[in-house]
Amino acid sequence: MLGKTLFLLCLASALSEPLCLKDTSDGYKVRISIKTALGDEAYEWNENEMFLFRATLAFAMRRYFNREDFNVSSILVCDETPRVSFWFVVVSPQNASQLIDKADVENAIRMSRHRINSAFLLTDSTLEFIGIPPTYAAPVNPATPPWLIVFGVVMGAVCAGIIGLLVSTVLKKKGLTEDENDEEEAQDKAVENGIACEDLDGVYNRAFPDDERLTKM
């Protein structure tokens, strides 16, 4: 059993040379930025991590097609760079020389993107599939925009202030006119020299110069 799988694996890898190429039209380039994402807690990228990647991708393919036949061997990887970037293609589990369509691969990855990211403690921007843009979360639209609520509060306070001031002015005026009426009834009319008090406006002519310091006689 073990011998057979090993033989198949070697065959697969021997045949995969031409299938997985840099800039292939049926695969995707992956770029991983572990140090940017995790800083001091970054892990080393090695063969084990690559194995996990291939396994996660196989999981994504299984989930998308709803079949249980995809395996780590279905995911072929090439052109690894020190950047930690590489190309991969997915071959069909039944026929090792047939590649899975690019669109299907993309949809599969899109469906399980979050799971793939979580497996590596990375995000959409640190585990990049070049050519597959990340799906953004739908914008949250609350029923009343929050700014309108704050606006309502402030507007209410200001209007209450104005109404308060106006009402107190009106009350003050009513209070005053009642007092004036009482006074007038008590004293008849306030009159000075036959002229009512309100008409005693003089207008001070400010343009007329005041006395000169040295008056000319």
Next chain:
Amino acid sequence: MEKNSRPNWDNPMQFIMACVSYAVGLGNVWRFPYLCQMHGGGGFLIPYLIMLVLEGVPLFYMELAIGQKMRLGSIGAWAAISPYLGGVGFASVVTSLYLCLYYNIINAWSFWYLFHSFQPVLPWAVCPVNSNLTGPLEECERATPTQYFFYRETLNISPSIDEKGSIHTGQALCLLLAWVMVYLFVVRGVKSTGKVVYFTATFPYLVLLVYLIRGVTLHGAINGLKYMFTPKMEHLANPITWINAATQIFFSLGLGFGSLIAFASYNEYNNNFERQAIVVSAINSGTSIFASIVTFAIYGFKATINYESCLERMRLLMLNGFDLAEDTINIEDVLDWMVKLNSTYPDKFAGLADRVETCSLENELNTAVEGTGLAFIVYSEAIKNMPLSQFWSVLYFFMLLLLGMGSMLGNITAIITPLRDFKVISRNMSNEVFNGLVCLFLFLLGLSFSTPPGNYWFTMFNDYAANFSLLFVVLIEIITVSYIYGIKRFEKDIEDMLGHRPNWFWKIMWAVVSPLLLISLFLFYIINYIQGGTATYQAWDKEQGKSVVREYPVYGQVFIGLLLVSSVSCVPITALHAWYKKRAHGKRNRQRTINTVSL
């Protein structure tokens, strides 16, 4: 009798607070730092302080003296000084009207930003996603999220001034709130204004202090401060520096609008306004310098952040383009690596050339921005990068609101006071109704600034409505006081109020230095306007994601002309009217005497 006695400030401190609140406004926060940056950093202080002494304080003193002596608003005061020059007051009122119209729009924007700060993520921090959820909106991608939020979501700006559109409801609501708040503060006239100015004058200083502490502790703030304080003395040789210093003092103190005359008219007759004039002018200039320290600290922070993110982008570009391991290039080595890679793999580097940017801290610091761009775009960009950005955002826009409201109080008082001096209005309408009508009228007119091209009309008003007419008004004012009314009479009035005559310094300033300065400023403006060619404005191009320069259409230029002429022409029209009335009056007198003689 209570009806005819003029209301007064409760105490002289209210008057000082009102003047400080009026003079210390948005210009201190955004125009002065810009001028400092444009004209050689710390060296700009020299022409600024010289102009303050030669022009600012004497003119401020003069306006306070007139207001306190005449105890009338600008129209009545100038008519009393010389009947032919009552038009100066009208010109002031018209200019204040224009100012009130567009100034409150800025308060509306401050409200808008303030209300939008109450969210877990500031809306100008990230680009909104497009409809198919594949990426950020294109317009936002080409510009920056802060620019997008300002031009698209706040203003919904059109590509040019010619487009028509419907009013932005959010803007209209904020403008309504701004006017309602102004009404609340002036509803009882100086009695209500006097209480509010305590808050609007002092609270901004508290915020500036908090921001100063936050600002200087920000990463990279020192770059901005160094940039500001290294004086570049060669700018002093440039006459534009001196002219800008003079104009800044002039507009910063709010001379010529009639607000100072209006405020001073509510003073006690013997109030010592000489000391107050010096104190308020000093506070105003001190605040400008203080605010520019804060601005430059924040500026340095923003420039450093932008520079570092540019370096980070370049680092990623090099790593990805050449497939090097992540830790080969650090952020400090990026520029060296770029040079190395360019020399070792020139072809491959050339392939990346379209995405390569030159990262320069100097360039970032050099991008001088003033006006609404500084306040609403640059500052909000800096704020979004600070930890606890919602708190800093609320604090900042609240401060902007207070500064703006404080100045609005002065502007609206400059309209209300002289109009209320007309018996026709004060007899028939109560204070509250009249003030309400003025606010309502200005609000309805101001709604036109919330349409898509509204921001271009706003810029037009901002650039043309006040500058020229103010220079004209203050020039006429100083010449009237010094030569038509006479320095001797003015001296005596001051002695009457203060108990001592103004010393020789003031007299020389009023009679010689300030008029000369103003005449040269006035001539410079005219020459600049004529030589400048067709007036242009900055339009926001959504395709490119940046501002482009466009010329005003014909009707725009006509409107600019109207703005300039409408306020300035008040002076000759009133002079002619007064002269005509005098002649008619004289003729009638002569006719009467002839009739009696002939009997």
